[in-house]
């Protein structure tokens with residue numbers, strides 16, 4: 001459903017991604033690991049099509065279509081959605097308005113907010129004065145309203161307390177249809193995580209380790225986490241994928 005072929009990307013003249021290859025099948029959840037600055041956010045932002053991220057070479061394919069040159073809103077319309085690591089505050093726009101844009105009339109955003117105890121935030125300006133955990137919750141509920149086929153999550157658990165982590169986990173499970181059988185699922189996910197805490201709720205299928213703008217290693221996400229926790233990223237890449 002989603003494939004990246006030999007993707008090279010630069011930001012303001014700096015080459016950040018250097019030949020990424022990645023394939024995510026329908027119903028699969030992939031985890032992205034890697035040291036700070038290894039290029040994880042750049043990869044997600046490029047998939048979403050933000051103009052700051054210049055593709056020098058390579059292709060991004062979504063459901064068989066080459067989307068490399070499509071603008072962000074066209075990608076969103078096709079069914080790609082993203083929750084950001086540090087979403088902006090937008091003064092003058094109410095949270096319920098962005099929820100409505102995401103929902104496009106498909107669902108009642110009031111009912112969605114009620115379901116997750118988010119009603120009191122709907123009349124507030126987007127992210128203005130929200131706590132870190134409230135921002136993450138808002139981002140994920142916007143995605144539920146959008147109902148994308150490919151879900152891109154940049155550190156969804158960062159800043160979230162242990163109690164709310166469970167709720168965040170439930171929302172992501174809903175987004176990725178985790179309560180359906182693997183063969184019945186159509187939604188796919190690509191999730192950046194440093195701690196791996198969110199993976200306890202998700203049963204991710206494949207993990208990728210990024211290093212210096214490349215995918216340096218692939219394996220089972222929990223194996224990768226174990227290796228990283230024990231020996232750090234350098235050792236993990238050497239040990240799990242000696243060919244790199």
Ligand SMILES: Nc1ncnc2c1ncn2[C@@H]1O[C@H](COP(=O)(O)OP(=O)(O)OP(=O)(O)O)[C@@H](O)[C@H]1O
Nearest residue numbers: 011012014016034035036037038039040041042043
């Ligand atoms: N506007 C920019 N100008 C120059 N360099 C940039 C710019 N934006 C990002 N970079 C650089 O690109 C590299 C990759 O950044 P990116 O945010 O993708 O890393 P990351 O793996 O997501 O890191 P983290 O785990 O810290 O979030 C970093 O070295 C970063 O400084």
